[in-house]
Amino acid sequence: MKKTVVLSLLISLLFMSCSSTKAIREKRNLFSGTWILNNVSFEGQPGTFKAVLFNDASDACFEGSNWFFRDNNSTGRYTLDQTASCNGGDRFFRWSVIENDYGTSQLQFKAIDEKRKDISSGYGYRLDITSLTETSMTLKSKVTENGSPISVVYEFIKQ
Structure with a gap:
């Protein structure tokens, strides 16, 4: 009786882990390729915002940027x-x-150099995947401005 219960639990854990891994693999495959970030917007608070994204450049600089994801080596x-x-x-x-x-x-990423060496001191970013299809993708990141939550929304179109 004990062996049957333990075996049943192990099998159910195996199926649960495989299904989440399969879902992650499918999303990775959808990410693979070239995307254009066609719109950056802000939700959660009224008004106009300017932001430095990914500790790199202003949100306006990112609109129209070209993003490439290679799924076979995660770069x-x-x-x-x-x-x-x-x-x-x-x-x-x-x-x-x-x-x-x-x-x-979530999509998580961190900066590397051309030789794939970490240049971010282990610091990275996580964006919620709110929509992902073969042709479009919407990601969101939550930030706080003056103590109030705001979401930065990134809308991509696949090339």
């Missing part, structure tokens, strides 16, 4: 256009898709 890059107010060029990152403690999926 990628985003490219900002060079303008008078934006320092353009490629930024490289290592990325993954995770399930957080609340059961939702």
Whole structure:
């Protein structure tokens, strides 16, 4: 009787772990490729906001940026256009898709150099995956401004 209960528990744990792994794999496959970040917006508070995203550049610099995700080695890059107010060029990152403690999926990434060495001192970013299809993706990050929560919304279109 004990062996049957223990065996049943082990089998059910195996099925649960495989199903979440499969869901993560499917999302990784959807991420793979080139995306254009066509809109950055803010939700949660009225007014107009300006923000420095990913400790890199202003939100305006990110609109129109090109993002590439390679799923076979979990690396990628985003490219900002060079303008008078934006320092353009490629930024490289290592990325993954995770399930957080609340059961939702997130994209996490951290900065690396061209040789795939960590340049972020272990610091990275997590964005909630609110929508992901073969052609579009919406990510959100939660921040606080003057003690009030705000969500930064990133809308992508796949190339």
